[in-house]
């Protein structure tokens with residue numbers, strides 16, 4: 057007997073990827089129900105070689121469903137996740153709505169798997185922001201080896217991180233440039249085609265953006281509250297794959313060779329680091345892949361114990377859908393959830 061899984065936001069970038077990954081990894085699902093807004097009722101989505109028809113989230117009865125993989129945005133999650141959790145269905149949420157709630161575990165399985173035990177307080181588990189997920193996968197093994205003191209990070213984030221509308225905007229603007237049509241900026245604040253924009257999410261009082269603040273707060277919650285982190289998050293005209301230039305200061309000495317060896321063995325990491333033309337990974341090559349790719353590992357001679365890295369990953373997979381499905385797999389593997397049908 058398998059699990060009944062709802063995928064809320066199934067017509068979106070992350071939801072479609074969740075359906076792919078559930079099928080690819082052979083998740084023990086007896087039934088998968090795609091949900092979205094009323095606008096999408098009847099829309100067909102793929103689950104392996106099957107076609108499923110989307111139902112409306114707001115009229116769905118969750119009482120017989122075991123797990124809801126939620127990627128329908130923050131306001132939908134704020135309203136619906138507690139109600140779904142109260143019906144005995146565990147929500148694994150991709151939005152930022154619950155990440156900073158002390159009663160909600162924020163999980164990257166390679167980093168803080170044991171923190172999942174607290175999920176029953178609200179029956180909600182949070183998935184981190186895409187740029188944080190790939191970062192902490194790379195930082196965790198290095199922190200264990202040499203204790204990270206401070207991280208300075210610059211991100212180069214793809215438009216798919218802003219949902220399907222973000223991808224459409226890059227496509228439309230690029231086409232408009234070539235045919236000399238007028239260019240409209242709707243989703244992004246400035247033109248994204250052939251440009252970069254140093255602004256993701258809203259501005260905070262101290263001048264940082266919410267995306268930058270999320271990287272700080274989530275790294276502290278999942279890895280170590282003592283780590284100091286400062287970020288500049290930038291949107292770039294890339295469809296899929298976030299890249300990060302990461303400078304790390306450690307308490308203890310660590311060489312580039314040692315870091316390379318540690319990262320080669322670390323779960324979720326793949327080192328591609330040849331000091332030659334093309335000996336590194338770009339976002340285009342990360343699309344459709346699961347790993348956090350790590351390249352350009354080198355010592356920073358301006359610090360006592362400093363390293364630089366380049367980290368690239370598919371933001372729709374490790375940054376969202378893959379991590380969500382890995383959390384669901386952990387619930388099953390640790391016996392933290394049983395199929396309701398079997399229990400009845």
Ligand SMILES: NC(=O)c1ccc[n+]([C@@H]2O[C@H](COP(=O)([O-])OP(=O)(O)OC[C@H]3O[C@@H](n4cnc5c(N)ncnc54)[C@H](OP(=O)(O)O)[C@@H]3O)[C@@H](O)[C@H]2O)c1
Pocket residue numbers: 064065066067068069070071091092093094095096113114127128129130132150151152184185186216217218219220221371372375376
């Ligand atoms: N993209 C990333 O890299 C990434 C990474 C981490 C986390 N996330 C988070 O994941 C969530 C989804 O992102 P996305 O990129 O997949 O966005 P998206 O492509 O814009 O898709 C949004 C999904 O939410 C659904 N939705 C919107 N309003 C709804 C409502 N009132 N009731 C039910 N469903 C509703 C949409 O359904 P309709 O088609 O019916 O409108 C669609 O399926 C966001 O919270 C985002 O912050 C995204």
